[in-house]
Amino acid sequence: MTATDRPERRSPHVPATAGRITPIGLLGRRPVAIIERNFLAYRRMWALFLTGFLEPLLYLGSIGVGVGALVGGVQLASGHTVPYEVFVAPGLFAVAAMNGAIMDTTFGFFVKFKYGKTYDAMLSTPLGVADVAIGEVTWAVLRGAVYALAFLVAMVAFGLVESWWAVLALPIAMLIAYAFAGAGLAASTFMRSFVDFDFISLALVPLFLFSATFFPLERYPEWLAAVVRITPLYQGVSLTRAVVLGDLHWGLLAPVTYLVVMGTVGLRIAARRLGTLLQP
Amino acid sequence: MTATRSGVLRVVEREAQIFKSLWRGPVILSFITPVMFLAGMGVGLGGMVDDGTGGSGAGASDLGGLDYLSFVTPGLLVASAMQVAAGESLWPVMAGKKWMRTYHAMVATPLDARHVFGGLIVWSGVRAAMSGAAFLLVAAILGGVPSPWAPLALLASVGCAMAVSSLVATFAVGQESDQSFAVLMRIGIIPLFLFSGTFFPVEQLPDAVEPFAAVSPLWHAAELARGATTGHIEALEVLLHSLALVGFFVVGWWWGTRRFTRELQT
Amino acid sequence: MRPGTPAVASAAVTEPAEPPLIHASSLTKRFDDFTAVDGIDFEVRRGEAFGFLGANGAGKSSTMRMIGCVSERTDGELQVLGLDPRGHGTDIRGRIGVVPQEDNLDTELTVWDNLLIYGRYFDLPRDVIRRRAEELLEFAQLTERKHDRVDPLSGGMKRRLTIARALMNRPELILLDEPTTGLDPQARHLLWERLYQLKREGATLVLTTHYLDEAEQLCDRLVIMDRARIVAAGSPRALIDAHATREVVELRFATSDARDDAALALEQDAAGARVEALAERVLVYTDDTDHTMGRVDALITPPASVLVRRSTLEDVYLMITGRTLDE
Ligand SMILES: Nc1ncnc2c1ncn2[C@@H]1O[C@H](COP(=O)(O)OP(=O)(O)OP(=O)(O)O)[C@@H](O)[C@H]1O
Numbered sequence: 001m002t003a004t005d006r007p008e009r010r011s012p013h014v015p016a017t018a019g020r021i022t023p024i025g026l027l028g029r030r031p032v033a034i035i036e037r038n039f040l041a042y043r044r045m046w047a048l049f050l051t052g053f054l055e056p057l058l059y060l061g062s063i064g065v066g067v068g069a070l071v072g073g074v075q076l077a078s079g080h081t082v083p084y085e086v087f088v089a090p091g092l093f094a095v096a097a098m099n100g101a102i103m104d105t106t107f108g109f110f111v112k113f114k115y116g117k118t119y120d121a122m123l124s125t126p127l128g129v130a131d132v133a134i135g136e137v138t139w140a141v142l143r144g145a146v147y148a149l150a151f152l153v154a155m156v157a158f159g160l161v162e163s164w165w166a167v168l169a170l171p172i173a174m175l176i177a178y179a180f181a182g183a184g185l186a187a188s189t190f191m192r193s194f195v196d197f198d199f200i201s202l203a204l205v206p207l208f209l210f211s212a213t214f215f216p217l218e219r220y221p222e223w224l225a226a227v228v229r230i231t232p233l234y235q236g237v238s239l240t241r242a243v244v245l246g247d248l249h250w251g252l253l254a255p256v257t258y259l260v261v262m263g264t265v266g267l268r269i270a271a272r273r274l275g276t277l278l279q280p
Numbered sequence: 281m282t283a284t285r286s287g288v289l290r291v292v293e294r295e296a297q298i299f300k301s302l303w304r305g306p307v308i309l310s311f312i313t314p315v316m317f318l319a320g321m322g323v324g325l326g327g328m329v330d331d332g333t334g335g336s337g338a339g340a341s342d343l344g345g346l347d348y349l350s351f352v353t354p355g356l357l358v359a360s361a362m363q364v365a366a367g368e369s370l371w372p373v374m375a376g377k378k379w380m381r382t383y384h385a386m387v388a389t390p391l392d393a394r395h396v397f398g399g400l401i402v403w404s405g406v407r408a409a410m411s412g413a414a415f416l417l418v419a420a421i422l423g424g425v426p427s428p429w430a431p432l433a434l435l436a437s438v439g440c441a442m443a444v445s446s447l448v449a450t451f452a453v454g455q456e457s458d459q460s461f462a463v464l465m466r467i468g469i470i471p472l473f474l475f476s477g478t479f480f481p482v483e484q485l486p487d488a489v490e491p492f493a494a495v496s497p498l499w500h501a502a503e504l505a506r507g508a509t510t511g512h513i514e515a516l517e518v519l520l521h522s523l524a525l526v527g528f529f530v531v532g533w534w535w536g537t538r539r540f541t542r543e544l545q546t
Numbered sequence: 547m548r549p550g551t552p553a554v555a556s557a558a559v560t561e562p563a564e565p566p567l568i569h570a571s572s573l574t575k576r577f578d579d580f581t582a583v584d585g586i587d588f589e590v591r592r593g594e595a596f597g598f599l600g601a602n603g604a605g606k607s608s609t610m611r612m613i614g615c616v617s618e619r620t621d622g623e624l625q626v627l628g629l630d631p632r633g634h635g636t637d638i639r640g641r642i643g644v645v646p647q648e649d650n651l652d653t654e655l656t657v658w659d660n661l662l663i664y665g666r667y668f669d670l671p672r673d674v675i676r677r678r679a680e681e682l683l684e685f686a687q688l689t690e691r692k693h694d695r696v697d698p699l700s701g702g703m704k705r706r707l708t709i710a711r712a713l714m715n716r717p718e719l720i721l722l723d724e725p726t727t728g729l730d731p732q733a734r735h736l737l738w739e740r741l742y743q744l745k746r747e748g749a750t751l752v753l754t755t756h757y758l759d760e761a762e763q764l765c766d767r768l769v770i771m772d773r774a775r776i777v778a779a780g781s782p783r784a785l786i787d788a789h790a791t792r793e794v795v796e797l798r799f800a801t802s803d804a805r806d807d808a809a810l811a812l813e814q815d816a817a818g819a820r821v822e823a824l825a826e827r828v829l830v831y832t833d834d835t836d837h838t839m840g841r842v843d844a845l846i847t848p849p850a851s852v853l854v855r856r857s858t859l860e861d862v863y864l865m866i867t868g869r870t871l872d873e
Pocket residue numbers: 280577580581582600601602603604605606607608609647
């Protein structure tokens with residue numbers, strides 16, 4: 001038998017498409033399967049899922065209503081004065097979206113990544129690392145949106161919504177969730193152990209407190225206000241506040257762009273890092 | 281009794297050892313978090329309260345003549361003690377019982393389940409005292425601590441931590457996974473944190489809800505701490521609130537020793 | 547070709563018919579400047595059970611991961627199912643089943659949901675998944691544990707579930723990385739039973755193991771890896787015939803001094819083809835057992851125990867690498 005009479009496929013030396021080598025498993029077929037997986041998992045952990053949106057709601061009751069009674073009204077940049085709880089609710093709405101997005105992309109991700117080896121199992125199927133990243137981020141966006149929706153319903157029930165533009169809050173919640181899910185997932189791929197997650201908390205607490213969530217930007221010293229203006233949650237808070245209070249203008253495209261870029265950059269970093277970590 | 285006490289010390293020693301090796305994260309968090317709340321709520325939001333921009337609020341008069349920063353400082357002090365204690369009594373307990381089984385290693389020595397439980401509680405108190413002292417110092421610099429009696433507030437803080445720790449660890453050791461822990465934080469610890477007279481006086485709660493403050497260890501501790509940092513509290517109040525904290529602790533201890541023993545030594 | 551690297555690939559050239567399922571030549575994996583797999587050549591044919599044998603760190607898992615398209619090769623050629631993993635990872639992974647060295651079942655899901663979702667990763671329709679999952683639960687003898695969470699299952703059950711899971715996509719090729727490590731003898735035999743069954747049904751198995759008896763039982767052909775290279779290849783019988791003597795006399799001694807003296811004396815007496823002093827025993831490889839036993843009887847300090855047995859793969863391994871596998 002000679003080399004020539006063998007069938008072609010005996011040695012199907014596949015030439016790499018000129019200049020472009022697809023890494024071993026970047027994009028596969030089904031990021032949707034990852035959403036299904038999380039859905040199945042939370043079916044048995046429903047309490048964990050359902051209680052996830054309570055925190056901002058409780059803050060609304062305590063700080064918004066309780067402390068709000070001591071504060072009275074808040075004068076907005078636009079000039080008119082609103083009750084304190086009307087001011088604070090959009091901020092906490094943005095927090096609800098952020099929380100929903102962060103839970104499964106940081107700590108939840110790490111547990112599965114490090115201890116469950118869940119992603120190793122996924123990657124031995126046709127799924128690729130980009131599927132994993134896209135799937136987890138999409139799931140997180142859904143979770144953030146569910147929490148935001150629940151919070152929005154509460155806001156309407158308490159009469160804290162002033163404008164029909166508030167329906168726009170939902171897509172904004174998804175933007176916020178996208179930004180934080182992408183960034184959270186990217187950050188988590190750099191964590192070495194659970195102890196490192198303290199640094200994520202350390203970043204989230206000031207974002208929560210100082211994104212003009214509880215008091216308007218005018219109350220910050222000049223330099224601090226400048227810093228707050230470039231932080232991520234502030235983008236979400238100011239967007240939400242604008243639509244809930246019916247104060248729309250073209251300038252809002254800036255925070256929208258900010259959040260889209262943040263999520264996308266995070267997602268790309270996460271996919272690349274996952275490839276390095278899971279497919280060495 | 282001496283045996284028990286030295287056994288508890290052994291366990292505390294171990295916790296301190298671990299803490300020393302990874303102190304950065306926990307220390308930063310348990311100190312910085314309340315300080316950030318103090319800056320955000322006490323100074324930032326407090327500025328709005330004190331300005332009393334009108335509305336239904338009558339500002340300072342509702343706070344017993346205190347400015348908001350002085351009102352919220354003792355609340356945050358004991359609330360962070362509660363948070364630290366809850367954190368120390370949930371996941372580490374699951375690690376000891378199940379993930380790393382260190383508790384089982386401990387009870388295989390002359391230590392028994394009561395030492396493990398007691399050590400955990402004492403350690404929560406130590407943590408609360410450490411981060412509380414640092415917090416009080418910062419609050420004093422910011423002007424949130426009018427009275428020289430303020431250091432006594434640390435006693436309330438430690439009492440709160442130990443009472444909470446005894447109850448929460450009792451819950452935790454009976455669980456088979458950590459799934460319920462986040463739920464407990466969300467439906468237990470956070471509501472206590474927000475509605476126990478920490479951020480606004482409980483008198484503002486709806487009348488039907490207000491009496492429930494009495495079952496919050498945090499409220500008793502907050503009242504005691506506020507008495508110390510402001511210097512205004514009746515002797516009788518001190519007695520009753522202290523008794524309440526001791527009561528929570530006794531219940532936790534009685535129940536917890538049984539549960540720890542059942543989980544670790546049967 | 548490197549000395550000591552037998553040409554496994556060239557043996558396959560005489561074999562006509564089908565192209566190999568896996569073809570590797572000069573396959574290399576480096577982690578930074580550490581070489582985990584150093585230019586190995588092998589071929590796996592359809593329908594056979596092919597084994598990788600070697601001590602810890604020999605490079606077995608690294609090789610398996612390259613075949614499974616979750617680790618990119620650094621150098622050399624690799625084809626799996628006629629495709630290059632570079633650029634066809636997704637297609638290849640869709641047609642193989644993988645049992646990793648460490649179980650990575652989804653601990654947040656039940657036994658049933660593990661199979662279900664794994665099928666979804668392959669984009670299988672739900673009714674197909676349900677049918678196969680039922681069958682595979684039966685196959686893995688886990689039907690009663692269907693609705694239990696994975697965590698409390700025993701090691702053997704988890705391993706069986708991992709194997710069942712790997713079969714959800716009806717793979718043409720199954721990669722098993724140490725399928726029986728950590729199992730008790732009974733669980734091992736049950737697993738072997740299952741693997742035979744798969745082979746009878748026409749699957750191609752590629753497995754790694756530390757257990758030479760397992761390799762002898764399961765593998766049609768195998769390669770022995772040592773320090774990132776293939777040092778021997780062939781069927782278990784052929785390897786034993788080529789590298790070991792007919793029989794082995796195993797001697798144990800009460801003290802290490804007695805052991806050392808005996809090893810020296812037997813060596814000088816030419817008691818067998820080769821004398822090997824291990825941590826707690828002396829092995830004499832021999833084709834003439836009577837001669838060897840005569841020498842043993844002449845020892846000044848008689849051994850505490852004597853065992854005469856046929857050569858095994860373990861001896862082959864020892865002959866080639868100079869070390870035992872279980873060290
Ligand atoms: N991701 C990695 N980064 C760096 N080195 C690695 C990596 N994976 C494996 N190695 C190294 O490559 C060598 C071969 O490892 P491999 O896991 O392939 O061995 P093995 O034959 O499967 O061993 P075992 O029997 O212990 O499973 C080892 O020295 C290991 O430390």
